[in-house]
Amino acid sequence: MTKDYRYRRNIACLIAAIFVVSCGATNDSSSPQETASAAKLRDNSSGDDWPGFGRTYGEQHYSPLQDVNDGNVGKLGLAWSMDLEPGNSVTGPIAVDGILYFASRYSLVHALDAQSGKLLWTYDPKAPEASGQKLRQGWGSRGIAWWNGKIYTATQDGRLIAIDARTGKPVWSAMTMGADDPRFISGPPRAFDGKIIIGNAGADEAAIRGYVTAYDAETGKQLWRFWTVPGNPADGFENPAMEMAAKTWAGEYWKHGGGGTVWNAITYDADTDTILLGTGNGSPWNHKIRSAGQGDNLFLCSIVAVDAKTGAYKWHYQINPGESWDFNAAMDMQLADLDIAGQRRKVVMTAPKNGFFYVIDRTNGKLISAEPFVKVTWAKRIDLATGRPVEMPNIRYEKGPVTFSPTPIGAHSWLPMAFSESSRLAYIPAIELEVTFDDRGITPANWKRKPGMALDYAVSSAVSVPKGAGDSLSALVAWDPVTQKQAWRVPTPLHFNGGVMATGGNLVFQGQMDGLFNAYDARSGKRLWSFAAGAPVIAPPITYRAGGQQYVTVLTGNGTSGGFLGPLLARYNIGYREQARRVLTFAIDGKAVLPAPAKYVFAPVEDADYRADxxxxxxxxxxxxxxxxxxxxxxxxxxxxxxxxxxxxxxxxxxxxxxxxxxxxxxxxxxxxxxxxxxxxxxxxxxxxxxxxxxxxxxx
Structure with missing residues (x-):
């Protein structure tokens, strides 16, 4: 190699570094626009934008911005707010080039000027009218995606739609499922390498198989599809991975669908050009009904790695073999490089429903460590040699009812945790409840699924408050993924707390059901700032720059699964129409003031004609x-x-x-x-x- 060539190559690398991480090989598209899009989504990007659900490919829900920090967060004030219509407002917004985008209700997409809050456009795909039965068990959009000047939203009825980010006009639309499939979409799409990927949900309500599909971001052309559980062997298998997985199932499993839907968690590892899929529970939950009580049932409750260009299987790690409790692995998965035992390891971290925090080698799927971050009574530990849980006696309710923790609601639900590159801690919105499972009287001979997308698990499950728990049913838990120990813990009200964001300013932001939006010291857990939003704040917050200033944005209102346990939340008087669904945007020295919240008083109807029956x-x-x-x-x-x-x-x-x-x-x-x-x-x-x-x- 000549000195002149090395010089010219170094100059080329310097120019390319404006757009990409290094001069080494890149898996992103080669056009300047595509490469610039990838640069915004890289984990080491500037933080000026928040272009994806977790900000970047690594889904860390972390921003390096430090303009708002532990020294001045006390001066953080409301810059502007915007009222929203009734309907779901528990969604993760995104921000690109000074424009804020989010979807409320059923994929009603908004674009706002991030500095002023001025509405620029809205796009309504009319999803409820198109959904039919698919409307029955979902709540609407949890997030959207951005790539190369387009916004991507996925609708309840199964469409993936690309929208021009400047005008709000649709560019293309692709139907991701059969029109009569008993599936729906509530999770956010993800953008990577010129592609958009989306999964779906519905395994709790119907006999379906999970899958994800990747589309060309510019045209909407389907590129590949990966099924997560096998179908009827008589029909053949889509690929060798499904043939392998079928050996872990028993009985006529395909008649029950199987499950394994990818309804939430998808992470792109740009270093290895790999998509990581977090798969869901079995359909139905009861292993005895679903698979004659036999087999691990791959790839339920697993992290599955596939080639990002082709969708070909690479590796998997199954969190709950033979899943029987809705302990799905669909909670967010975050990438990091950690120093473990004197070695730099490329890892994926996740805190799924089952209560253990997992650190896994993301190059090969090998378990590094797993420890409980909440009270766990369903298993003694995770065996590091086999990667399998050591289950407690009767935990599969084979000898009658069993009560344990955590629950199908999860030790951690879909609301995302965060990982801070500065503090090197993960921050988990943890939940502490218990559940009783009982399948007495339910057999393969007499169980028949309820029609019409109705909840039907082939086992009864009753969630309850542990004795002596009081009101402390959840917490913000700071967790060290290297030592697998708790750094600090802050109790939060009742059983459902908000999504989390960490920043380079040594801050962690999280909202609560009681209407407070809080900022904590990332290293100590001390609360440094609080804002009374006048409504539940459980959506994940974001931060970004617009006009040279750092802003923090979060949506308010209780939506999606946050209202499932209504009796626990009754004290907060959260009315469907009265609660303040808003976009709140904060900046240092913000002076805006919220109007007083509407007061909701529950008043049951007087029924003069009522007769007990x-x-x-x-x-x-x-x-x-x-x-x-x-x-x-x-x-x-x-x-x-x-x-x-x-x-x-x-x-x-x-x-x-x-x-x-x-x-x-x-x-x-x-x-x-x-x-x-x-x-x-x-x-x-x-x-x-x-x-x-x-x-x-x-x-x-």
Whole structure:
């Protein structure tokens, strides 16, 4: 190699470094626009933008920005706010080149000037109207993506749509599933290497197989698809990975779908050009029904690595072999390079539902360490030699009911944790509850799935508050992934707390159900700043620069699965229409002031014609728990994602009830149609809700 060539190559590397990490090989597209897009998404990017759900490919939910820091965060104030319409507002925003983008309700995408809050455009794909049965168990968008001047949103009904980021006009749309598939999408798409990848959900409600699909970011052309569990062997296998996985299943598993949906977690490792998939639970949950109680059931509850260009299988690590408790591995997966035992290791970290914090070698899938970050009673430990959990006796409820921690809600739910490159700690929104599982009377011979995308696990599960727990049912936990020990812990109200963001300013931001948005010292956990938002703050916050100034943005309001345990949240009086759904944006010396929040007072309807009928109410409760509970709350106590039906005038009128459930009068507002319910079913459901309203009046 001549000296002149080395000189010219070094100059070329210097120029390329503006766009990419190094002069070495890059897996990103070669055009200047594509390479610039990749530069924004690299983990070592400047932090001026927040272009993806986790900011960068590594999904760390970390920004290196330091303009807002532990020394001046006390001067952080509201710069501007924007009120939002009723519907889901628990979504991760993104920010690129001074423009803030987010999706509320059912993929209603907004673009705002980040400095002023001025609305630039909205795009409404009319997802509720297009969703049909797919509307029944989802809540709308949890996040969006950006690549090369386009915004990407995935809709409840299964479309992946590219939108011109400047004009808000759709560029292309691709249907990611069959029109009649009992699937839906609520998770955010991810952008990488000129591609967009999306998964789907629905394994709790229907007999489906999980998969992800990658599309060309410019054209919407499908590039590859990876199935996460095998189908009917008689139909052949899509690839050798599915043939391998089929050997870990038993019985006629394909008739039950299998599950393994990739409904949330997807991470791109640019160093190895690998996509990491976090897969979901089995369909149904009960291993005895799903797979005759035999086999590990790959690739359920796993991290699966596939080639980013082709979708070909590389490796996997299964977190819960033979999954039986909805301990899925779909919580965010974060990349880092850690010094472990004197060696620099490329790792992926995750804190899934089962309560253990995992550190895994992301080049080969080998387990490095795993320790509990909450109280765990379902397993003694994770065996580091085999990578498998050492399960407690009867944990598969083979000898009768069993109570344990954590629960199907998870020790950590979908709301993301963060990993700070500066403090080298992970920050987990942890949950402390317990659950009782019981499948007595349920056998392969008598179990038949409920039709119409109804919750149906082939086992009963009852979530409860541990004795003596009081109000401390969740916490913000700072965790050292090298030592696998807790650095600090801050209790948070009740059972559901917000997504987390860490910054180079030695700060950790997180919202709470009680309406506080807090900033903590990243190393000590001391609360340094707090803002009363007047509504729950559980969406993940972001930070970015616009006009040379650092901003922090978060959305308020309770949505998605945050209202499932309504009885625990009743004290906060979170009304569906009254709660303050807003975009809040903060800056140093911000002076804006929020209006006083609307006060919600729960008032159950007075029902002069009510007559008790316990048998009818019990039948109605079964219908409610299968079809209504995820939105309207346990025991018909709602907490924000949908109206409290005990206070709805619709339950007083059989005609109004029929118009809503049978004719779909409120589909455009996100209320699905249940036309298969017979008049008798509707009467039973209405009787249950009228009974709950009466009981609420008596209890006041």
């Amino acid at each position: 316990r048998a009818s109410a019990d039948r109605g409760q079964a219908i409610y728990n299968a079809r209504c509970v995820v939105c309207h709350g346990g025991e018909a106590i709602a907490a924000g994602p949908a109206p409290d039906l005990r206070a709805s005038g619709a339950i007083l009128s059989p005609d109004a009830f029929a118009a809503i459930l049978g004719e779909g009068m409120l589909v455009g507002q996100g209320m699905p149609r249940f036309s298969e319910l017979s008049p008798g079913d509707r009467d039973d459901l209405r009787q249950y809700l009228r009974t709950r309203a009466k009981e609420s009046i008596v209890a006041r």
